[in-house]
Amino acid sequence: MNEKTEVVISGAGPNGLLLAGELALAGIRPVVLEQLPAPSTELKANGIVGQAVRALDLRGLYSMLSGSADPPQPMPGYIFAGMRLPFLGVTDNPMYGMMIQQPRVVRTLVDWVESLGVQIRWGHELTGIDSRTDGVTVSVTSSENSYRLDTRYLVGADGGRSFVRKSVGIEFPGFTTDVVGRIAHVSVPDELRTGDGGLNLPGHGRIPFGHNRFDGGVLIYAEFEPGRPMVGTIEYGDLLPDDAPPLTVAELRESAARVIGVDLPMGPPLGAGPHALRRINGQNTRQADRYRAGNVFLVGDAAHVHSAMGGPGLNLGMQDAMNLGWKLAAELNGWAPPGLLDSYHTERHPIGQRVMTQSMAQAALMAAGPEVAALRTLFAELLATPDGATHIANVIAGSDLPYDMGYGGHRLCGSMVPELVLDDGRRIAELMRAARPVLVDSSGAYAEAAQGWADRVDITRARVVDGPAALLIRPDGYVAWAADGSDDGGLTDALQRWFGAVDADNAELSA
Missing domain, CATH: 3.50.50.60 (FAD/NAD(P)-binding domain)
Incomplete structure (x- = not known):
């Protein structure tokens, strides 16, 4: 059996x-x-990065992973295609990182x-x-x-x-782009490293942290851990044969020289590892x-x-x-x-x-070419504006397409619940540890209407500081319903839509 x-x-x-x-x-x-x-x-x-950081916080996993007892904080900036993406003027910054x-x-x-x-x-x-x-x-x-x-x-x-x-x-369905990507942990001479996480390479000059565009391709430099820099390259054009030997640091160094135009000294990584050393032969974009x-x-x-x-x-x-x-x-x-x-x-x-x-x-x-360079100039100008930065931040964070909750009466509906605090000092995230739906109600009237769902919805009577009068949150952290004042009937509809009908005995509790 x-x-x-x-x-x-x-x-x-x-x-x-x-x-x-x-x-x-x-x-x-x-x-x-x-x-x-x-x-x-x-x-x-x-x-x-993005909303997943806050989603992990809903289960208490952010503190386990980060080692911090403090809640996650939005990032002051990020990068988009190797260009700076500052969040100084961004309200409700959705970009979190760990x-x-x-x-x-x-x-x-x-x-x-x-x-x-x-x-x-x-x-x-x-x-x-x-x-x-x-x-x-x-x-x-x-x-x-x-x-x-x-x-x-x-x-x-x-x-x-x-x-x-x-x-x-x-x-x-999708497609494969003819690019070869290589990335590895390596060691680089100390005298090349700058205090801001980049490199100062003789014959070229400064190479900032992150993705750097060249006519020959892309160079990636990132020292996520002290003494363990990662160097990567992306070269456009012909793919390698399927039987190509495994990547070596020497091959990566040759690729970096082709991309930059000068040699980037590098050797095997220091320490016990594990160390990255991999090649991507063709980039798939498929769903x-x-x-x-x-x-x-x-x-x-x-x-x-x-x-x-x-x-x-x-x-x-x-x-x-x-x-x-x-x-x-x-x-x-x-x-x-x-x-x-x-x-x-x-x-x-x-x-x-x-x-x-x-x-x-x-x-x-x-990609290389003067047309792309012109596009990058315009994009950089847009990213430097609060509206442009806000739009791209939401795109990267995955928060620019709210779910259809079947009830569009409140601006929070369909979006991940914001970082909110109750009047007793608890964070909304602390109410979500059990992965159950949560109704937060400041008046008690909504809580009474939801009693029929109490076997599957956690009901909390508390006031949200600088927030709506009540809100209903799905277990994944997305707001199914919210109200600033009196209920227009949307709460019952949302409860039924997302958390099912209730039996006759429970229905009497909500009557």
Whole structure:
């Protein structure tokens, strides 16, 4: 007889692990399958930016990852296509950031989900999928045995080459740009390093931190950790053959010389590592045509791949996980309204498209040529204005496309809840630790109307300092309803739309 479970997640990267934690907080214990024998040490992302930072704060994960007891703070500035993006005149700055390497994110999330009772099966590879109308049967292979699992839902968090996506026939349209990217931890002579995180290179001059555009391509210099600089290059043109040997520091140095026009001295990295050393042969920009096929869902890179410029990957994937997690749990716990699971694709697919648009725009602005140089001049002028900086900040942060909540009566509806404080000193984020819907009400009248949903919605009677009189927040942190004064009937509609109908006994409580 096959083993049975409610949710199987394929992939124990940041997105799969965050999804597992979301489900566990709602009382669902998923099985996570990971073909690697242990947590990955591959250095992919070097930080998390945008609304995902605040989303992690909702679960108390920001303090675990950052080591700070203080709430996250907006960034004073960022970069867009290698150009400065100052936020001095930006109101309601949506850009948050946390410098942290992906292996540490993974280790922290592993500890978190295991403390919640989630089972991660290391070295267990998903090898077959049989999808039916009432569930999915998956075949699994490990070094010890092969077996089958019956599950209600399967989630592919298994990366850009997703076995799950391919197996269920979800198309992955897009294109591949002919570029070769190389990046590695290296050592550089101390005398070349400047006090502001850049380089002063003889024969060329100053090379600032971040992405730098040249006629020969792009040079990336970033010292995220003292003594461990990362150097990367992007060269446009012919791809390397598939059987090209692995990247070496010597090859990277030759590439940097072609890009800059002068030699950038570099050697192997110092310290024990792990160290980055990888080559990207062709940049894919693709998105799944649907995030759901029956009882199978995709999150993260399994659903979308794009340039890493601007750091959008984890911001996008982690919010996929938080959007899907509470909806799967609602379905399994029996109170999901009709169409709730379909709203995952409806809400997240446009955000994925938006991220691809901005990452392609940044890549295009880094290309060579006088026409691009002219565009960069105009873009730099726009980025220096408060309106221009605000618009691009919201695009990068993933906050420029609010969700359709079916109730547009308040400016907060459809957006992630702002950083708000209650009159008793608690932050809104502290009310969201359990991954449940939250209603905050200063008058008590709205709380009374919501009593029928008290089994699934946490109700807090408190005043929001400099905020609305009441607001209803989904578990993923997005505002489903808000009111500054008397209720126009929208609260009941929002409760039913997102958190289902109530039975007769509970309905009497809300009458």
